[in-house]
Amino acid sequence: MRLAERGIPFVVAIVAIAVGYGLSVGLDGYFVYLGMSAVVAGISLLGLGVVTGSAGMISLCQLTFGAVGAWTVSALNEAQAPGGFLTWLALGGLAAGAVGVLVGLPALRLRGINLAVVTLGLAAAADLALVQLQFPGVSAGISVERPEAFSDDRSYFQLAVVVLVLCCLVVYFLRRGRWGSAWQAVAFSERGTAAAGTSVRTSKLTAFAVSATLGGISGGLLTGQVGIAFPASFTAIQSLALYVLAIMSGAHLIDMAVFGAILWVGVPELLKRWGIPQDWGFVVFGVLGVQALASGGNLGTTVRQVWYRRSKKEPAKLDLAAGAGDVEPVSPGPPVLTVRDLSVNFGHVAALSSVDISVPEHGVLGVIGPNGAGKSTLVDAISGFLPNAEGAVELGGRPLTGSPSNRARAGLRRTFQQDRVPPGLTVGAYLKFLARRRLTADEIGDALDFFGCPAARTPLSQVDVGARRLVEVVGHLLVRPRVLLLDEPAAGLPHEEHVAFGERLRQVPARFGVSVLLIEHDLDLVRSVCDTITVLDFGRVLASGPQAEVLADPAVLKAYMGETEML
Amino acid sequence: MLQGALAGLAAGGLYAVLAVCLTLMSRLVRVVNFAQSATGMFGCYVAVFLSVDLGLPVWLATVAGIVLGGLLSALLGWIVSTWLAEADTGTRSAVTVAVLLLLISLSFILFGNKPQPFHPILDGPAVTVGGVVISQVTVVTVALAVLVAVASRIVLSRTPAGVQLRALSERPTTAELLGIPARRLSVAVWAVTGVVSTLVISIVAPSQSNDATSLAMLVVPAAAAALLGGFRRLDLAVAGGLGLGLIQGAAAQVDGLSVVRYFLPFAVIVALLLWSQRKEVWDAAR
Secondary structure (H helix, E strand, O other): OHHHHHHHHHHHHHHHHHHHHHHHHHOOHHHHHHHHHHHHHHHHHHHHHHHHHHOOOOOOOHHHHHHHHHHHHHHHHHOOOOOHHHHHHHHHHHHHHHHHHHHHHHHHHOOHHHHHHHHHHHHHHHHHHHHHHOOOOOOOOOOOOOOHHHOOHHHHHHHHHHHHHHHHHHHHHHHHOHHHHHHHHHHHOHHHHHHOOOOHHHHHHHHHHHHHHHHHHHHHHHHHHHOOOOHHHHOHHHHHHHHHHHHHHOOOOHHHHHHHHHHHHHHHHHHHHOOOOOHHHHHHHHHHHHHHHHHOOOHHHHHHHHHHHHOOOOOEOOOOOOOOOOOOOOOOOOEEEEEEEEEEEEOOEEEEEEEEEEEEOOOEEEEEOOOOOOHHHHHHHHOOOOOOOEEEEEEOOEEOOOOHHHHHHOOEEEOOOOOOOOOOOEHHHHHHHHHOOOOOHHHHHHHHHHOOOOOOOOEHHHEOHHHHHHHHHHHHHHOOOOEEEEEOOOOOOOHHHHHHHHHHHHHHHHHHOOEEEEEOOOHHHHHHHOOEEEEEEOOEEEEEEEHHHHHHOHHHHHHHHOOOOOO | OHHHHHHHHHHHHHHHHHHHHHHHHHHHHOOOOOOHHHHHHHHHHHHHHHHHHOOOOHHHHHHHHHHHHHHHHHHHHHHHHHHOOOOOHHHHHHHHHHHHHHHHHHHHHHHOOOOOOOOOOOOOEEEEEOOEEEEHHHHHHHHHHHHHHHHHHHHHHHOHHHHHHHHHHHOHHHHHHOOOOHHHHHHHHHHHHHHHHHHHHHHHHHHOOOOHHHHHOOHHHHHHHHHHOOOOOHHHHHHHHHHHHHHHHHHHOOHHHOOHHHHHHHHHHHHHHHHHOOOOOOOOOO
């Protein structure tokens, strides 16, 4: 089964190369040349698909990376560097990748839109600079030598197809791997990414580096195609057009990147044949791009939806009907997570003041309190999302400091009240991404079954929100952290499933060896799961201790239930 | 050097006006409008066409172009606020990227890709101080930048419409529930910034490199200036625009800096961002 799955991309690759060979032999020379241009554009679009499609950042300088690749190849050719064209091509890709990292550096702390400004700035500047400098070897009229075996157009087209297929394979496996999950995650939610112990910065930089490398390779190939590179091939406006095309076609899907490339070459060609000015091509792209953005879809997803509609499925739901089974319960030990004197102020509002909390080893601590008591702020502060929080947090006797991703790696995980599960992944891929380690299929299957979650192969976009949040819980449990902070995990589940969920939560310390801090509004759930309870009210600890004592405390009753309510 | 810097001040005023427009758009309608200067460019080109090919008087053609720039911007605003009302800033701004591409291509189709034969609206020196000439264009653009910034500030803080706009930008849904006409106000903001950008480009274009791409790409230095104020503060946007113009003008005088000069806006953007974002900030929404 798995072998077959692993083999499919290679089979597709071999078929694609065969088709490329067929085209190179069967088409007439002019179309072979156009085909080369399409392949070059395809590699560029593939790169854009990584950075804009997967990682959700606006990058408007894809052809500048292409120019870096072309520059490198031209310079090495002029200098008659050893290694020949293919080595230069690889070096061109690497050089562009390095530039991509440099451009990505300011992107680390930036939301997409500032980044778009940076990339457009670079594209405009490079545009002007290239016109003034010209590529190396141009003034002397030295054209780039193709490799000996691929010197004529037909065989060079075959080479280009092989390079494209290799790039597609690399992107395919990257997207299915840890990097790809991180790109999807960072596009959907930065906080969610950091909470999974993945650095937001690294994710963004890898996306940029991969995208730029592909851009560089495409530029290098173009240089081999035309012999002498000209700045006109790498203008800012073409970068814009390529970006719009990537948005419109959905270039994060490999087949759509290839299709987009065919449009890129085909539309101007058709216009030429019909005697229409070629600038109309960009007008068409622009209109379609606006339409795609306004409708929130693109060609690729539309095609796939039509495909899926034929195999229409209900959204996957939870199935908590089965019994939870029994495990030998473990008794809580000494505190594993201690929070002392934690205060958080937003301006003049004290969200938390001098809060002390301790989670016992192998225990479940419930944190309850009315809305606005500071429960979610507490989780944010402990997990490192509020750098201005004062106080001390210790995990397993060691101070816990630093960024959220560091804390996650140190063994403190958290879930979110909002849905921060990237819908672009499958359940299994998401669990692997959260776990940051190799998981066996059995491990995944057992944990998912235990919580009644959908199977690992299900795409998260097909899973309803309540179940999605449980998948998040399962994923963090599989990491086996020291402590897991759960922020209202049962919100979104039907009430009758709360009890079943509580039964399972009760077994978490024994089954997974994880201590839990549970924030929950449903008192029945809290009562059935938690040994100890801390009550927050207006950012202060109102009461803390064993369950029965706390829930009987008159002050708690008053704060939580109003005067007359009886528990 | 000084003469160069002052020559750059005309461009600086242009950047500053555009930066103020970008900042207003970002604050009030949650968009970084990449088509800001392209809209102005298109309006100006139509004005040149009207005066050169149809023989309208220059002032009338210019006014017509400015009105068209405003209408174009309003149309774009209507599209964005109708179909992308709930979308995030990134998606809304991506639409303007597509529009930037569209406008440049359209102007190539309609007017060719050569610079246009602009009639200078303002010409000649305004004052000469100690051998250094300051042109009328410089005086007017710098004044316009300050004027637009101050006027926006007064409108936003002192008029009912301004208060509604601020409410709309901070809590769009709440504002709509209060009965504030969201779409109408948003489109008005788009229209005003369209008019202002077309006006300032009409003034400066005759003395700048005025092919479609150069004019449309003016959004880059303008965005660099707007970034100084973090797309929030108008005063810093003006200062950033003027500063960038001065630096570029001065750098143009130094031979060794020829290529480096082009990268100035980019370098300024990156430096500013690295400084302003030195603390890790979590996006509130995501």
